[in-house]
Amino acid sequence: MHEILTIQLGHRANYVATHFWNTQNRDGNVVLHQDPGIEQSEFQRSLDEGVPSAQKLSTETVRYWSDFNRVFYHPRSIVQINDYELGSTLMPFEKWESGEELFASMDRDVDLLDRDVRVWAEECDQMQGIQVFTGGDDAWSAFAAKYVESLRDEFGKVSIWTWGFEEEQGKGQKAKQLLRTVNAARMISEMSTHASMYIPLSIPSTQLPQYVHFDRTSQWHTSALLSAALESITLPTRLRHDTQKRGFLDNLEGALNVHGNHRIAQLRCSMLDPETAPLVIATTNGTTDDRAPSANNGTLVEEDGLKLAEPRLDMDLSCCNARSPSPFATQHDVSDHVFGVVETTRTKVEAARDEEAEEGEITYARKRRRFAGLPVIERYHSSLECPILDSFPPILSFSPGLTQVAVHTSLSTTSGISNRVKALQRVVSRMANLDERETLSNGLGQISEAYENGWHSGSDESDD
Structure with a gap:
């Protein structure tokens, strides 16, 4: 077993993580220990009694993340x-200094x-x-x-992935928006030093696809969307080796942090009705084949004479994505250079499968692409579609009574x-x-340059 230790910090993180753990939960022997509480x-109550809930969850009945939690936590x-x-x-717990204090x-x-x-x-084994x-x-x-800095000092070589959940852009008073922006800048600066990978996440302020309908003021709704994407992209780290190809955190990190200083990544996703899900990916099982549909029309994208999956x-x-009117977009800007990509597809539709490459061949292909300045691509496929539980809000307008969705x-x-x-x-x-x-x-400035060096100058100023 290859365990991942999870740490949740804050109310917003607990909302996302509760959806995450609900998805992992399975039926089994349960021992209840009850104390007087709220x-x-x-x-x-319906979960404790083992019967279906007579009242469906709603934005009015979900007061805290614990109201839709399905998991029994250890007392510690x-x-x-x-x-x-x-x-x-x-x-309010908003200022950077408050968190440090x-x-x-x-810790004292x-x-x-x-x-x-x-x-x-x-x-952990x-x-x-x-x-x-x-x-x-x-x-x-x-x-x-501060917590991640301490973790890095204690576990020097362990992969530490941090997921930072930010408020939707443009929400709240101007002063609070500026405060959040400065906090986000500090967070990126700190995580680039101590975390293996840092992925800042937020609900897009732009128009969402037609199949998503939610209340932007409800953390129950917004956290469900973020959790479904997060849970799906990390699915390879939880697969059994005897069933499907799995990938550990350091495998994913190796595909993303190509040059050793790319520790900030961006997450995109699509959700599909499994009954009508089209074939989205061209190759599966983590192969390094370069062929895949493009972001524009399903054809192949040429980059420096070689083909890039997009x-x-x-x-x-x-x-x-700061180039668009808001920091969100549905695809990479055509001028963006891609250093590394990890793709995960969850659908029962089997993709056209290449002959599975040996580990040595994959490693050699990755080194060759890195040396050529081309994207390193790691792909995974699983027939385990994303489950839609009764604790998941009704934000997806697919087929009625749907219990699973395909996710890319x-x-x-x-x-x-x-x-x-x-x-x-x-x-x-x-x-x-x-x-x-x-x-x-x-x-x-140094972090910004790390995503420009070797690709373009990033500056109009002449060298000294």
């Missing part, structure tokens, strides 16, 4: 924070890694990595930055990320505190 929702898994009140207007005070009282992480790491779910633009981002996907959940996801590192980082750098140069403005701006 009144359960109708959905929770949940850590309560008493310093801040959820949704407080007097002491909270981490310092908690008791070593957080000893209490919360080490006991679970010792339970072969831990393949750690994944962190956290807010990406509030005080939890600062808390997560399937059309409906939703960009990444916050990383893509995680990539592209030169377009440089535009997002530059946009953050411009805000930081005006809005960040004076004592950290220069350091943070220079750090973001």
